Amino acid sequence: MAxxxxxxxxxxxxxxxxxxxxxxxxxxxxxxxxxxxxSMHSFGGxxxxxxxxxxxxxxxILGCDPSEIIFTSGGTESDNAxxxxxxxxxxxxxxxxxxRVEHPAVLAVCRDLEAHGYTIVELGVDREGRLDLAExxxxxxxxxxxxxxxxANNETGMIFPVEQIARIVTSRGIVFHTDAVQAVGKIPxxxxxxxxxxxxxxxxxxxxxxxxxxxxVRKGTRLTPFMLGGHQEGGHRAGTENVxxxxxxxxxCELAAxxxxxxxxxxxxxxxxxxxxxxKKCPGAMLNGHKTDRLSNTTNISFExxxxxxxxxxxxxxxxxxxxxxxxxxxxxxxxxVLRAMGVPFTSAHGxxxxxxxxxxxxxxxxxxxxxxPPIILRLRELSPFVPKS
Amino acid sequence: xxxxxxxxxxxxxxxxxxxxxxxxxxxxxxGSLACGDAxxxxxxxxxxxxxKDARFKTFGCASAIASSSxxxxxxxxxxxxxxARITNKDIADVLGGLPEQKMHCSVMGMEALEAAxxxxxxxxxxxxxPSEGRVVCACFGVTDSEIERVIRENDLTSVEEVTNYCxxxxxxxxxxxxxxxxxxxxxxxxxxxxKAAAPKRGAKLTNLQKIQLVQQTINEQIxxxxxAHGGNIELVDVEGNKVIVAFRGMCAQCPTSEFTMxxxxxxxxxxxxxEELFVEEAPVSE
Numbered sequence: 001m002a003x004x005x006x007x008x009x010x011x012x013x014x015x016x017x018x019x020x021x022x023x024x025x026x027x028x029x030x031x032x033x034x035x036x037x038x039s040m041h042s043f044g045g046x047x048x049x050x051x052x053x054x055x056x057x058x059x060x061i062l063g064c065d066p067s068e069i070i071f072t073s074g075g076t077e078s079d080n081a082x083x084x085x086x087x088x089x090x091x092x093x094x095x096x097x098x099x100r101v102e103h104p105a106v107l108a109v110c111r112d113l114e115a116h117g118y119t120i121v122e123l124g125v126d127r128e129g130r131l132d133l134a135e136x137x138x139x140x141x142x143x144x145x146x147x148x149x150x151x152a153n154n155e156t157g158m159i160f161p162v163e164q165i166a167r168i169v170t171s172r173g174i175v176f177h178t179d180a181v182q183a184v185g186k187i188p189x190x191x192x193x194x195x196x197x198x199x200x201x202x203x204x205x206x207x208x209x210x211x212x213x214x215x216x217v218r219k220g221t222r223l224t225p226f227m228l229g230g231h232q233e234g235g236h237r238a239g240t241e242n243v244x245x246x247x248x249x250x251x252x253c254e255l256a257a258x259x260x261x262x263x264x265x266x267x268x269x270x271x272x273x274x275x276x277x278x279x280k281k282c283p284g285a286m287l288n289g290h291k292t293d294r295l296s297n298t299t300n301i302s303f304e305x306x307x308x309x310x311x312x313x314x315x316x317x318x319x320x321x322x323x324x325x326x327x328x329x330x331x332x333x334x335x336x337x338v339l340r341a342m343g344v345p346f347t348s349a350h351g352x353x354x355x356x357x358x359x360x361x362x363x364x365x366x367x368x369x370x371x372x373x374p375p376i377i378l379r380l381r382e383l384s385p386f387v388p389k390s
Numbered sequence: 391x392x393x394x395x396x397x398x399x400x401x402x403x404x405x406x407x408x409x410x411x412x413x414x415x416x417x418x419x420x421g422s423l424a425c426g427d428a429x430x431x432x433x434x435x436x437x438x439x440x441x442k443d444a445r446f447k448t449f450g451c452a453s454a455i456a457s458s459s460x461x462x463x464x465x466x467x468x469x470x471x472x473x474a475r476i477t478n479k480d481i482a483d484v485l486g487g488l489p490e491q492k493m494h495c496s497v498m499g500m501e502a503l504e505a506a507x508x509x510x511x512x513x514x515x516x517x518x519x520p521s522e523g524r525v526v527c528a529c530f531g532v533t534d535s536e537i538e539r540v541i542r543e544n545d546l547t548s549v550e551e552v553t554n555y556c557x558x559x560x561x562x563x564x565x566x567x568x569x570x571x572x573x574x575x576x577x578x579x580x581x582x583x584x585k586a587a588a589p590k591r592g593a594k595l596t597n598l599q600k601i602q603l604v605q606q607t608i609n610e611q612i613x614x615x616x617x618a619h620g621g622n623i624e625l626v627d628v629e630g631n632k633v634i635v636a637f638r639g640m641c642a643q644c645p646t647s648e649f650t651m652x653x654x655x656x657x658x659x660x661x662x663x664x665e666e667l668f669v670e671e672a673p674v675s676e
Contacts, residue, residue: 306449307451333553
């Protein structure tokens with residue numbers, strides 16, 4: 001039996017470990033430094049100073065002006081605020097364009113708006129998860145109030161050509177939002193040179209704590225605030241700031257900028273090693289998503305004729321953490337909407353496993369997964385009534 | 391993460407009686423790859439008509455594997471009459487219980503057992519599970535008699551429970567209204583009254599009212615169900631009693647679906663708007 005005391009965490013698209021440097025930075029703000037940044041005394045003022053610094057750190061990794069940063073409670077709030085706020089600011093436009101593979105924080109909001117008289121266009125993807133930009137262009141019209149398309153997909157790691165999409169959309173005078181929760185810290189961004197109007201990011205996906213996020217709003221973008229009650233965040237997002245979270249996110253962004261190169265070299269190397277060996281060692285294994293247009297840390301692999309929850313729970317015995325697009329793990333009865341949109345057949349959609357690495361992933365951990373996984377797949381295939389007899 | 395009992399973990403980690411019996415007396419396959427779980431059960435009788443050996447192969451999650459494994463243990467040594475009395479509840483009980491959303495795994499075990507016994511009694515001719523009744527849930531191929539049975543044997547009172555036990559209603563959701571009616575028929579006064587408000591049906595409709603009601607019914611009754619399945623519907627036009635719609639997404643290509651979406655939409659519109667309506671699919675343009 002493998003050593004269970006060591007957790008091998010390969011589920012970093014779900015959440016990440018808070019970096020030690022971040023934890024150290026935010027600790028005092030849970031303790032003696034508890035002032036309110038809005039207060040008219042220096043005890044609070046020193047906190048405002050730190051929040052300002054965090055705003056600059058976030059602006060640094062996004063390549064934008066600090067005044068364009070709104071701190072929120074996380075990616076979901078940022079997505080909600082962007083979609084609702086942009087539509088409220090353009091009440092005569094009743095059409096939203098998005099994709100079928102968005103995160104529920106976008107998709108559920110759009111579909112809810114459909115019941116309020118909005119027309120929602122969900123662009124499909126091909127077998128490798130790519131969009132047809134000609135279809136997007138065809139759909140843009142004077143009624144379109146917002147286009148919201150994710151930067152990178154959380155399940156497959158597929159990267160959309162967001163800069164190009166932003167140019168197409170904004171050239172028609174339409175607001176463009178992107179959910180970049182999975183992209184920040186993995187893909188270099190320079191929003192001052194881009195046409196992206198709004199961008200969501202989440203702290204806990206890049207080694208900051210949970211409960212903090214950012215909505216970037218480009219200067220000149222019309223956005224109606226949806227949280228009222230105070231002057232914080234330039235009146236865009238009322239409520240006393242989550243000071244430790246914001247300071248932690250600032251530090252995490254600074255670190256992410258430093259590790260960006262690492263993500264795309266060392267992390268990619270480990271991901272490629274893992275992926276290649278799994279596809280080679282496990283019968284019936286196939287990659288979901290395009291081979292190259294992908295985040296450097298993510299691989300999504302389907303194992304034909306076996307079921308995802310069973311794989312995860314057997315991996316769990318070795319302390320290995322991953323996730324699955326199978327129906328069983330979600331508590332629903334249908335497999336991942338992303339894989340279904342890509343047309344992944346049912347024979348493999350139920351058996352899909354996502355491994356997502358981070359800067360903390362080691363070569364030993366990858367080797368341990370490669371030792372543990374093939375026997376698990378073989379064992380489940382022996383149990384499966386669908387595997388053809390050899 | 392699911393909260394499984396020690397017994398479920400044990401049967402998942404160490405499944406008993408895995409495999410297939412060569413030349414079995416009874417064999418059955420239930421479930422499918424599309425549905426996410428499937429079970430092949432084989433058994434052999436001894437000279438006294440007791441089950442001497444039972445083997446299984448299962449595609450599915452931990453609780454599906456555990457349910458199958460424990461089932462093979464439960465039936466060994468039993469006569470077919472005794473085995474036939476095993477219900478899904480018995481399987482779940484022996485496992486020390488299953489999470490609500492996983493109860494369908496125990497139902498799959500019971501169905502496989504029934505089908506394998508029927509296979510034996512038909513002299514091996516009957517290969518598939520005898521399907522009684524009419525298919526209500528087309529996504530998962532569940533019939534009205536199967537739904538009635540899980541309601542009765544497990545004392546179910548809501549659509550959600552029915553979905554947990556036999557998957558019916560867990561796909562596009564188009565059959566939820568019908569499941570509600572079956573629950574009402576079986577349980578009568580026991581059901582919780584949580585019906586979603588349906589659009590009101592007036593006696594005579596003006597054209598404008600009809601169109602509004604059609605749109606409202608599509609928005610509230612039909613689209614959410616299609617959405618759950620990755621599909622969508624658009625109201626293209628209304629000409630007299632002809633409602634022209636267009637479908638998008640997955641529902642149109644669902645591999646297990648034996649019915650057309652058009653029929654489902656028509657039934658809903660007739661229920662909520664007017665008996666005279668009929669539905670046509672818009673021709674694919676370009």
